[in-house]
Amino acid sequence: MGTPSPGRTEPAHVQWLAALAGVLAAATTLGIAQLVAAIVAPDSAPLVAVGGAFIDATPAWLKDFAVATFGTADKAVLLLGMGLVIGALAALAGVLARRRWAVGASLVVALGAVGALAATLRPGAGPTAALASIVGAGAGLLALRTLLARLPASPAPAPANPAPTTPRPASAAGGADRRAFLTAALVTAAVAAVAAVGGQLVSVSSRTVAAARAALRLPSPARAAAALPAGVETDVVGVTSFVTPNADFYRIDTALLVPQVDADTWSVRVHGLVEEEVTMTFAELLDAELIESWTTLTCVSNEVGGDLIGNAKWLGYPIRELLARARPTAGADMVLSKSVDGWTASTPLGALTDDRDAVLAIGMNDEPLPVAHGFPVRMVVPGLYGYVSATKWVVDLEVTRFADARAYWSDRGWSELGPIKTASRIEVPAAGSSVDAGTVAVGGTAWAQHRGVVAVEVQVDDGEWAAAELATEASVDTWRQWSYRWEATAGEHRLRVRATDADGVVQTVDVAAPAPDGATGWHSVDVTVR
Ligand SMILES: Nc1nc2c(c(=O)[nH]1)N[C@H]1C(S)=C(S)[C@@H](COP(=O)(O)O)O[C@H]1N2
Ligand SMILES: [Mo]
Secondary structure (H helix, E strand, O other), X not given: OOXXXXXXXXXXXXXXHHHHHHHHHHHHHHHHHHHHHHXXXXXXXXXXXXXXXXXXXXXXXXXXXXXXXXXXHHHHHHHHHHHHHHHHHHHHHHHHHHHOXXXXXXXXXXXXXXXXXXXXXXXXXXXXXXXXXXXXXXXXHHHHHHHHOOOOOOOOOOOOOOOOOOOOOOOOOOHHHHHHHXXXXXXXXXXXXXXXXXXXXXXXXXXXXXXXXXXXXXXXXXXXXXXXXXXXXXXXOOOOOOOOOHHHOOOOXXXXXXXXXXXXXXXXXXEEOXXXXXXXXXXXXHHOOXXXXXXXXXXXXXXXXXXXXXXXXXXXXXXXXXXXXXXXXXXXXXXXXXXXXXXXXXXXXXXXXXXXXXXXXXXXXXXXXXXHHOOOOEEEXXXXXXXXXXXXOEEEEEEEOOOOOXXXXXXXXXXXXXXXXXXXXXXXXXXXXXXXXXXXXXXXXXXOOOOOEEEEEEEEOOOXXXXXXXXXXXXXXXXXXXXXXXXXXXXXXXXXXXXXXXXXXXXXXXXXXXXXXXXXXXXXXXXXXX
16 A cells, blocks of 8 residues: 555646546446447437436426527437536546545446436336446446556545555556556547447447338328429518428437337337227338328427427328227227337327328328438327327327326426417518618418418507418418518517417417417517618
């Protein structure tokens, strides 16, 4: 053991190197765990499992805040936040472990245990779920010990305990130590990085699924979508395109890792309050009479004026046909759809059995569903927010009753029912922009899915509401563009917009936050006219 010299002051850089050792040990833990997880079960990686558990613990207000603040980057922000917290704890573990191995080491063990526990509790976790965190933590401890052994011995902890029960890594003193430490640090960093990248490469599932998707030829529909009427788009430059390209389509879900589902073994099971259980495979789906339909999907977290909305042509099998085969029994009023990752949505049975185009979709804008949008099969139900209807990677439909079952977001403070509220937004001119006095083209989009938009009005400052010109309606299930010619005079002005749906209901002025059942209020933009 090193000579105890209680009065000796520690060189500050040694503390920093110990902290670095801790951070590198954590990186080793995560890298090795990533590699092991890639082999046994991708979502058992500790970061993924802990992040997933954190997301599942998210109440309505926090989801609302995260989406409002970070939009669809919410997952990246969560991972970054976890990285910072883990980094800080790991640095602490390094400093502590150098003074008292057992204390620092137990911090690493605790981090591994949290990962193992989270992975074990994930929906669908297998018996190997804890393995990645355990092996990772083991590797982390080894790295920590190896690195600390190359730092000069720390001053003895406390005179009261002159003979520590746990041996501290032995060390000689001097500059040779530092070089040895830095070499070991580089090697450790390289091992961690190679393991993490290797994990990505070994994780064949995402490549296999991407390849299967690329090879898939969509069947032609038994009922093709009507061609889009001329005039669905206004001629105002800058208004969002009527069809949202798949690559630009917003993505909202709780999945930190996009589920990789094998279409060859995929099936959906209809059960619960039914006369007959029905199972449908992907091959059966491809052979069925599919329909195409235009439906605009909207997220309940969309703020007034927000962009968590997109419109696509979906190819799918009508859910009412599937339910007709299963024959729901009297008393059933809801279908609880479940994703392969355990996420659920509760959809009123009526919305799935009436004549609207509620489908098990396999195609999006003439392509197989993108993996992030639910490959191989997702639900699309016109008129309802995504959280109560649009289950991606869907594998199970339980016919049940609202009185007997609750869906994922209903348990976290969101409303059980989620009909899309009538809304409209101004896209041109952009908020805060400057335009020339004279005739200014104003334009945007309005939506009231499954009812349809029949009027849009624009108000300048506190003037009279004036009718906007509506673009042609493609279907009551899609959004509708509008335009307005504004005779603008110099000065600062505020433009407001509101829509009226086919029930004659004018979009409410009352301001509501997205939680619990969708934002309301009028969208406005402030513009400078020169
Ligand atoms: N499996 C699964 N499906 C899901 C979700 C989810 O978290 N998990 N989120 C829903 C929500 S809240 C919305 S708004 C839509 C978004 O679909 P998109 O990502 O394809 O735009 O998916 C729905 N389907
Ligand atoms: Mo959503």
